[in-house]
Amino acid sequence: MSAWDDVRKALETGDGELTARLVAALDEPGRRAVAKELPGELKRLRAETRLGFLEEAHIHALLVAGAGTINGAAAAATWLCRADLRPRLHIDTITALCRWLCDVTSRHPDEWRADVAHRIAARIQVAEEGGARWHIVAALVTSAGAAVPVTDGFVVGWAASQTRAQTLGDDPFLDALVPKIFEVDGVGAVLSREAVQGAWNMGPEYSWSIALVGLARAGRLERGVLLDGCVNRFLRGGTPHTLRWFVQLHDALETTDDEVVARVRDYARLLPAAPSIVAELALREVRRADDLGRLDEPLFEEAAGAVLFRPEKKFLRAALSWLDRTARQRDRVDATLRTVAAVFSSDVLDLQERAVRIAVKHASRAGDAVRAQIRDAAEVLPADLRATIGAAFGEIATAAEAAPEPPGPPPFTPRESPAPIGSLTELVDEYIASVRREPPWRTVERLLGALVEFAYRDLDGTMEALRQAMSEHVPWFLDRDGGSHLYSYTNQRWVELAVWRHLYQQPTLAGDARNSFLSHEEGEGHGFWPRMERFLTWRKHEAAFAVGKLPVLLATPTEGSGHVDPDVLVGRLERLERAGLQPGPADLTQALLRLPRDIDASVTARAKGLKSEAGRAVASWLAEGGLADPDVECRVLDQPTHTLPGDKLRFSHHVLAPVEALDHPDVARLCAFPEEGWSEKNLHPGRYHLSFWPSVAPSHREIVAAHLVPQLAVDEAVDYGYGQGAVLLDLAEADGPTGAATGTILACSLTSRDPRERAGVVEALLAFSGRGHLPAAETGAALGQLVVHGRIVLSRAVKALTSAADAGAHADVWTTVAAALPHVLPEPGERAPAGVPDLLALGTRVAETTGARGPIPRVADVAARGGTSRLVKESARLHRTLAT
Structure with a gap:
């Protein structure tokens, strides 16, 4: 019996430990013989599985066999990185696999093992997040005493490697990889669990942030590396999710005054666009440097101006408090006023009022140039606030020209219907793409129409072309015992179902689907489905039955909206009549509903010549003008x-x-x-x-x-x-x-x-x-009622409507807001739903833009109540705008 026979038996049983022992005992000719047989054995073992996926034990045994017999480092790394030999990450089994790999490669020099490890590390993807290949690399690097790989995938894998924080100081990769965790995208996402749960809630033994700070305190790590790493990571940008852990580490470091002052310019650079959790940290440190008297005036203006242009109101309020408190303390009244003037253009009334109060408070110490800047900026303020600024800074000039007419919404451009599929090759390519990813309805209609036409010309040739393409690109679809056809049914994949039915000569379910449409039950064992969905199911099965039997589907759209050109529909019916065929009833119903509202008289006259039952139905529909609009x-x-x-x-x-x-x-x-x-x-x-x-x-x-x-x-x-x-x-x-x-x-x-x-x-x-x-008024009325009943979040709607107004839909947004306000404004003594002041502010803005006039009684009632609440102030502001 040859050495290969023994190894093959071990591979067949998936015995990794036996494989390792047998491979380790081979001589050089034996290793070459085994290495030569491995690709064929892998192919044979995969062929014996149902879907081509090996059991984990077989994967481990094959990996060990390849690592122990393939002599070239590049070839060994390629074998260990094969997609069909990717092991799963189970700590117990992966530990055994790594031990076997180190044993069978121990005959090679350390340089060879290091080369293999680094080649594998270069192929580890960030998305693997510490998968099995990371553990293989770590084991080989450690056993060879090699340099630590610093590829992105290896760094992220280290962060996800389940290393306990309490033993982090003994980790052999610590010194090489700590600086890299701040440079590699993906680390923050891996460590986000700790950041979300909180370091102490997880327990100190699991918190890397606490461990790293402790190591820095003990002198094991340089504190500056951690602090600079955090700041530089913030400057590179990211999402709250990916930066949260770094914020937690920064806070745990408890920066000193000198450290803050040394990095204050970097903190200021974070203020304009960093995520809120980072900007909050940066503002805190900039204000701390200011309290120490270490923030120069140009940097102060840059930082304060950046905060005032952020969208979050909490930052604006914090910045205004900071500006007001320090204007005279730091002798920078002019710089403060220049910065505060930016808030005059805010859409939020209470922020405008606060900015005006700060400006008036410090007006007596303002220089002439700044006073002129304040007067210019005040032109955008409401009349009462403009008057307040005028009393403190001098008369404010009114605009000489009327505001230009606001632009309307972007012109509507209908989507075009994709061109019909022109060849069998194109049909096959489009079909394979649709199998891999569920396509939109326009693509489904286009594919279905083409499948019916090509199959009518040559059913066997069309199906064979599709079968060959699927065998090459999506072989799982051809597995009769697999789940692909069940997926087609349960997920209602249109074209795939039609193809599968013909490949395997399955009976049609069009009759059952028709009965389901007529009744209230989707079928035995199923709950009720909406009738529109049941109609689509009926039409889907009917279309599958039509493949190979009809030359054309009536309802295939000719327009991007889903409409069917009436002239084209009549032509399709004439084609069916010439062939002596009738369309399916679902196809006919769908075609009728897809006819446009306006029909040319010549088409109606042409339709009168149709003789079939379906043709007469279409002619009658056209003559009667289609379906009358119901009162919905x-x-x-x-x-x-x-x-x-x-x-x-x-x-x-x-x-x-x-x-x-x-x-x-x-x-x-x-x-x-x-x-x-x-x-x-x-x-x-x-x-x-x-x-x-x-x-x-x-x-x-x-x-x-x-x-x-x-x-x-x-x-x-x-x-x-x-x-x-x-x-x-x-x-x-x-x-x-x-x-x-x-x-x-x-x-x-x-x-x-x-x-x-x-x-x-x-x-x-x-x-x-x-x-x-x-339907702007109806949208606004529904919005207001839904908010009152507590079913939706108004603030989200305000953001969306603001975006629509920014894009030019000012008039429709105003109509929507005006229709919503009577519903959401509270009666005396009641609390307004969250977000109502923002809705009022948006209403004021679009009313000013559109020139809307005429009071809204409910708004007038709230405005007349008096008080300092933002609800009352915004109501009064809108009421003044509508009454002016």
């Missing part, structure tokens, strides 16, 4: 969605969309709302294809919005996000009336917790506004 109702109720007896749901909104289409019962069934049978099982919007819904009825977006209200105007959607921005943008690009349902979704979505989702909603709002279709 949507009201915010006083209670959140809750469960009634029998698991029935009472929604937080009353929604009604009565749709009549006597000649087209499927259209009426699909579009009407509400439906019966809603239960606790309904509220799973994350599993629905909500992004498809606007394209179901692109000429009747308020109907779609009515169906979307129970999905997107709920706490779950606001907190976690379900693509509201994309859905609303598609509604904005669609046609038809907009009203309370659209406004309700907009109001809720403007308060989404995810800033990226809110940005998408703002983009949609601007598209509505750019087309002149924004």
Whole structure:
């Protein structure tokens, strides 16, 4: 029996320890023989698995065999870094693996092992965060007595390596890697757990920040390295998450006065743009240097000016207190006034008032040049504050010219529909891309339409081309015993389902899906699904059945909005009639709903020549002008969605969309709302294809919005996000009336917790506004009611509306704010919801911009109450603006 036979048996059983013993005992010819066989053995072992993934024991044994028999350092490192041999990180098993690797490589010189270790370290990615390969490198470096690798991946791995803080001083990598933790991105994220939980809450034995400070105190580390490292890390920038641990370390160092003064210019550089947690630290240290009398005037103006331009109000208030307190103490009244003048342009009334008070307080000591600067800056103040400045600094000139007309929202530019797929090669490429990542609905429609057309011409050739491409690029999809087809069903992957059905000759479920659409149940064992989703499921299965049987789908969009060109639709029907074929009923229903609102008379006349049942239905639809717009109702109720007896749901909104289409019962069934049978099982919007819904009825977006209200105007959607921005943008690009349902979704979505989702909603709002279709009053009314009922966070909506105003939608934002205010302003003795003063301030700003006039009674009532609260002041300010 050869040496390879023994090693192969050990590999087959996954016995790493036996493999290590056998490999260590090999002579040079034996090692060469084993190394030659390893690639083929790896391929054979993978082929015997169901999905090509080896068990952990086999991975360890193969790694040991390769490390002990491959002579070249580069080749050995490549073997140890193979993606199909990546071990998992389990401390017990990885410790054994590292011991075996050190044993089988001990025959090599230290330089060889160091070379292998450094080559592996260069391939460790930051995202691995101390994975198994880091432990392999650490073991090889230690056993070889080699220089410590300082690659980004190795440094991050060290930070994540579960080294106890209490033994950190004995860590062999400490001196080499401590300076690097401040230079490598990724370390802060790894150490963020300690920062979030707090060093002492975790226990001193786990806190690296406490340990590093202790080592510096004991002289084991240089204190300056830690302090300068923190400051330099702050200067490089980052997010609160990635910088929090460094802030904690900086605070634990308890800087001395001399250390602060030596670094005060760096602290000042952090003030303009650093995350809040860093800026707070920097401001504290700059003020400390100032209290020591070690802050020169130019640096004072730079630092104070930077703080005053930050968006957080807490910094502005802190800076104004600092400026006021030190103006005379430090004999820098002119510098203080120059800085304070920047606050005159603030949108926050109480900050403006405070800045004016500070300016007036120090006016007597101001120089002539600064007095002129204050008068110039005061031109933007409200009339009463401008008068106060004028009394202290001299008469203020009024603007000679009227303010220019504010720009409107950006012009609406509809998205174009992608060009049809022109070749089988293009279809295959697009299909493989869609398998790897779920595509948007426009891509799905384009792919589905192309699949139907190419399969009708040559079903076997089309399927074989797709099968070959999948075998090469996504082989898991062809595994009949795997989970890929279950994934297609449960996640409703459209094109993949059609392809899989034909590759494996699976029966169609179009009939079951049709029955589900007609009933209230999605199917046996499933809860109720919204009817619009059930329609999409029916259409999906029907389209899968059409592959190879029909030459074209009627409903494939020709416009980016989801519409189908009427002339193209008539042409598709003529093509079906020539072939003696009928479209599927779901395809026909979808095509009808995708027709535009305005139809050319010539198309209507051409449609009269259609002879098939489907052709006559389309001709009748065109002649009657399509679906009439229903009167959609949507009201915010006083209670959140809750469960009634029998698991029935009472929604937080009353929604009604009565749709009549006597000649087209499927259209009426699909579009009407509400439906019966809603239960606790309904509220799973994350599993629905909500992004498809606007394209179901692109000429009747308020109907779609009515169906979307129970999905997107709920706490779950606001907190976690379900693509509201994309859905609303598609509604904005669609046609038809907009009203309370659209406004309700907009109001809720403007308060989404995810800033990226809110940005998408703002983009949609601007598209509505750019087309002149924004239901601004309805959005404002829903916003106010939702705030009063405690369902949304007003401050998020204010930020989103401010962004919309900044982009030019001043008039619509004013209408929205004006409609919301009567709902959110409190009765005497009641407390206003959080964020109302900010909403009032935004209202004042856009009212001034648009020239809005005419009092709002509720605003006037609050303004008349008197007092010093910001609510009253902002109400009075808005009331004056509207009355001027």
